[in-house]
Amino acid sequence: MTKDSKIYIAGHRGMVGSAIWRALEALGFTNLIGKTSKELDLRNQQLVTDFFNNEKPNIVIDAAAKVGGILANNENPYPFLMENLQIQNNLIDAAHKADVQKFVFLGSSCIYPKFAPQPLKEDYLLTDSLEPTNEWYAIAKIAGVKACQAVRKQYGKDFVSLMPTNLYGPNDNFDLQSSHVLPAMLRKFHEAKNNENASVTLWGSGTPMREFLHVDDLAQAVVFAIENVLPEYLYNVGTGTDVTIKTLAETIQNTVGHNGAIEWDSSKPDGTPRKLMDSSRLRALGWEPKYTLDMGIQNAYDWFQSHQEDYKTVKL
Template sequence: MSQNNNTKIYIAGHRGMVGSAIWRALEAKGYSDLIGRTSAELDLRNQHAVDDFFSTEKPEVVIDAAARVGGIMANNTFPYQFLMENMQIQNNLIDASFNTGVQKFIFLGSSCIYPKLAPQPLREDYLLTGPLEPTNEWYAVAKITGVKACEAIRMQYGKDYISLMPTNLYGPFDNFDLNTSHVLPAMIRKFHLAKESGNLPVELWGSGTPMREFLFVEDLADAVVFALENEFHDNLYNVGTGTDLTIKALAELVQKIVGHTGVIIWDSSKPDGTPRKLMDVSKMEKAGWTAKIGLEEGIRMTYGWFLEHQGSFKELKI
């Protein structure tokens, strides 16, 4: 379907880091009929509530940026919630979209859908070719079912339902809670707190040797707008930068940007997670999209946002 500035677009999860970035990107492009609901206004786990919302609002495009997310600790602590709540959210959104004639659905997942020991870089056709990383398999299994649901609708009914799998994301409105956050925002907060406390040592999980790729959330939002405005000929596309670095190198980069001058202590008794997770982004490049914001520039912008908003975070002692 062709989009115009009056296309009615529902962004599920519009208050989160990803959804809010997509909202800002669409507004910047002149889209004027955007719909969002907070979790208090619409519980996406409730099928009847979602069905009622769709039959009332009748969105033409749906972007699913809603999910229960967290790092290794959160995934290990709440496996049932990570599996069930994510499946409830996406199943309700996909099925309601299908039943009300939504023509374009963009499902956002994660690079963790790929097997733990898949060849690097990760290609889309490696999906379901091996075991998942145990520390986040509950979330990954849920996201795989979403990818497959969109693929099934595309195959069976010819609808333009596509899945975008971003690599590790970071940016404004990220989660900086040290108990539930991902590695990069956790590092920003840890180094900042240590700097403010007289450059105390910073202890980080693992060995520092795993390789990771990071994408600034505004780049992902740009990719979503690109997917909205263009017809894709397949159902699954990786979204990333195509470059990675060690967690140790990331820590040193964050330390430099924050201005912390203390020592870093690596706790190798803690899990590392997957040894490497680099995305093959050649399919998106062939479609006409590439990332634009470099890692150092993105971290500087994220730290700037953190400094502006740190008063709203829970008080922490290190």
């Protein structure tokens, strides 16, 4: 691989894809390719095949997916299953047929069984049943992992899958109807601070524990994967540490400078008590996350403040 190797990043406008683009640009890679969904519908097999035949990329990074929270997954099972299968299958198959030698597939920790032991190890894949509310997305991602493994096993190509923990950072989704817990809290505390430090109501008891990884750390893991030949087909990517939702809320509150009360609505569900990933397999090879949670939240909040025009003020 050289600095002018042609690297196609599918989903380059999203939080993950844009972070990977920034990381590669910063390292001096000069031949990056990105297509918007209007320019290239990844669900269309013929269009994807034509794109690969014309562009002939050396490396492919699949950061494209139909994503959403629990509610969206639960209410739209068919598109979350089918569209994700279409996107990744078209990319993997076209890359294989175009003789791409290095492919990085990005998934999610939801591929692991709902009641798997903590921390989650790569070996727990397909050992038990999934979380029912997002099994449609998870099944699609598992299919992608196994497809890459099959290409690797049968044809000896360097197709590898990275499974990140909960991500956050620049270009995150701060829409309160569809965002994940960390960006939703950032926005809620920001709005409350600007509303005379009004109280902030959060779901559940605050006791569940979650792990959070800054998206730029995931981007560096992707860079690591394309700069090295990794011996296994599947790697978890996380910090190896988790915090309670209560601690997360207090950290965000301090970062934002909100001085009001936090109220916990115990009538709302807590979700899984704990979700921590074992990332020792990748870390043993030399990758390490750089962001502490405090640093990462400050970075994400700075980005949010500089993009406030994209978000209408919510009524608390």
